[in-house]
Amino acid sequence: MGADIQDVGGTRRSTGLPAAAAEVLQHLLAVRVSHRAFTPEPVPRNTIEKILSAAQLTASWCNSQPWQVTVTSGAGTDRLRDALRAAVESGQPAAPDIAFPREYRGVYRDRRRESGFQLYTALGIERGDRRRQREQTEQNFAFFGAPHVAIIHADEALGPYGAVDCGGYVNNFLLAATAHGVGSVAQAALAMYPSVLRRELGLGDDRNIVCGISFGYPDLDHPTNSYRTTRAPIDQVVEWVTA
Numbered sequence: 001m002g003a004d005i006q007d008v009g010g011t012r013r014s015t016g017l018p019a020a021a022a023e024v025l026q027h028l029l030a031v032r033v034s035h036r037a038f039t040p041e042p043v044p045r046n047t048i049e050k051i052l053s054a055a056q057l058t059a060s061w062c063n064s065q066p067w068q069v070t071v072t073s074g075a076g077t078d079r080l081r082d083a084l085r086a087a088v089e090s091g092q093p094a095a096p097d098i099a100f101p102r103e104y105r106g107v108y109r110d111r112r113r114e115s116g117f118q119l120y121t122a123l124g125i126e127r128g129d130r131r132r133q134r135e136q137t138e139q140n141f142a143f144f145g146a147p148h149v150a151i152i153h154a155d156e157a158l159g160p161y162g163a164v165d166c167g168g169y170v171n172n173f174l175l176a177a178t179a180h181g182v183g184s185v186a187q188a189a190l191a192m193y194p195s196v197l198r199r200e201l202g203l204g205d206d207r208n209i210v211c212g213i214s215f216g217y218p219d220l221d222h223p224t225n226s227y228r229t230t231r232a233p234i235d236q237v238v239e240w241v242t243a
């Protein structure tokens with residue numbers, strides 16, 4: 001596969017990238033999905049390390065690389081799952097380090113509802129069936145059966161900028177996982193109980209819990225993995241200023 005050549009100011013210059021790099025990126029972005037059902041088969045350690053190495057290349061503010069990642073496997077995953085479930089079942093109030101959205105308005109509310117309706121339709125959950133909706137929500141804290149979870153956290157002193165950089169890291173982790181045939185889902189829900197995560201994972205009070213990523217090999221026969229969410233066309237999200 002040859003290197004791509006671009007004409008810059010009349011000068012032919014090699015980008016150093018494979019000619020198909022743009023197509024590969026577009027493909028990964030197109031096929032990456034949030035999986036909500038996994039097989040119990042663990043992902044080999046060397047594959048996880050490849051995913052982490054790729055995500056580590058994420059750009060960050062002043063190259064601060066604020067993300068820290070705690071990855072669970074085996075009994076570690078089971079212990080964290082049990083602790084989160086116990087917190088939910090006990091009625092422990094959710095208290096995320098980073099405030100959840102105050103509200104979803106307009107088109108953001110519409111997109112959120114559409115995504116939820118797609119999930120419930122795939123599972124055969126009717127509108128108004130609060131019991132089954134709650135049961136599905138609680139699957140977040142069972143990691144949807146994934147054998148691994150990565151908890152993303154940052155120094156609390158970095159505030160919003162640290163969280164923004166972690167968002168870039170999360171996205172690249174998801175893409176790298178996809179490239180290695182590993183399914184994943186980013187979960188804000190896991191940040192609802194930071195005290196549980198700190199206790200179970202040995203994290204200090206100076207760590208802001210940003211989110212979690214459950215990952216493993218997806219159960220492609222499960223109905224939750226059968227649908228695809230939509231994306232808005234760029235003319236709905238981009239404005240051009242030319243003068």
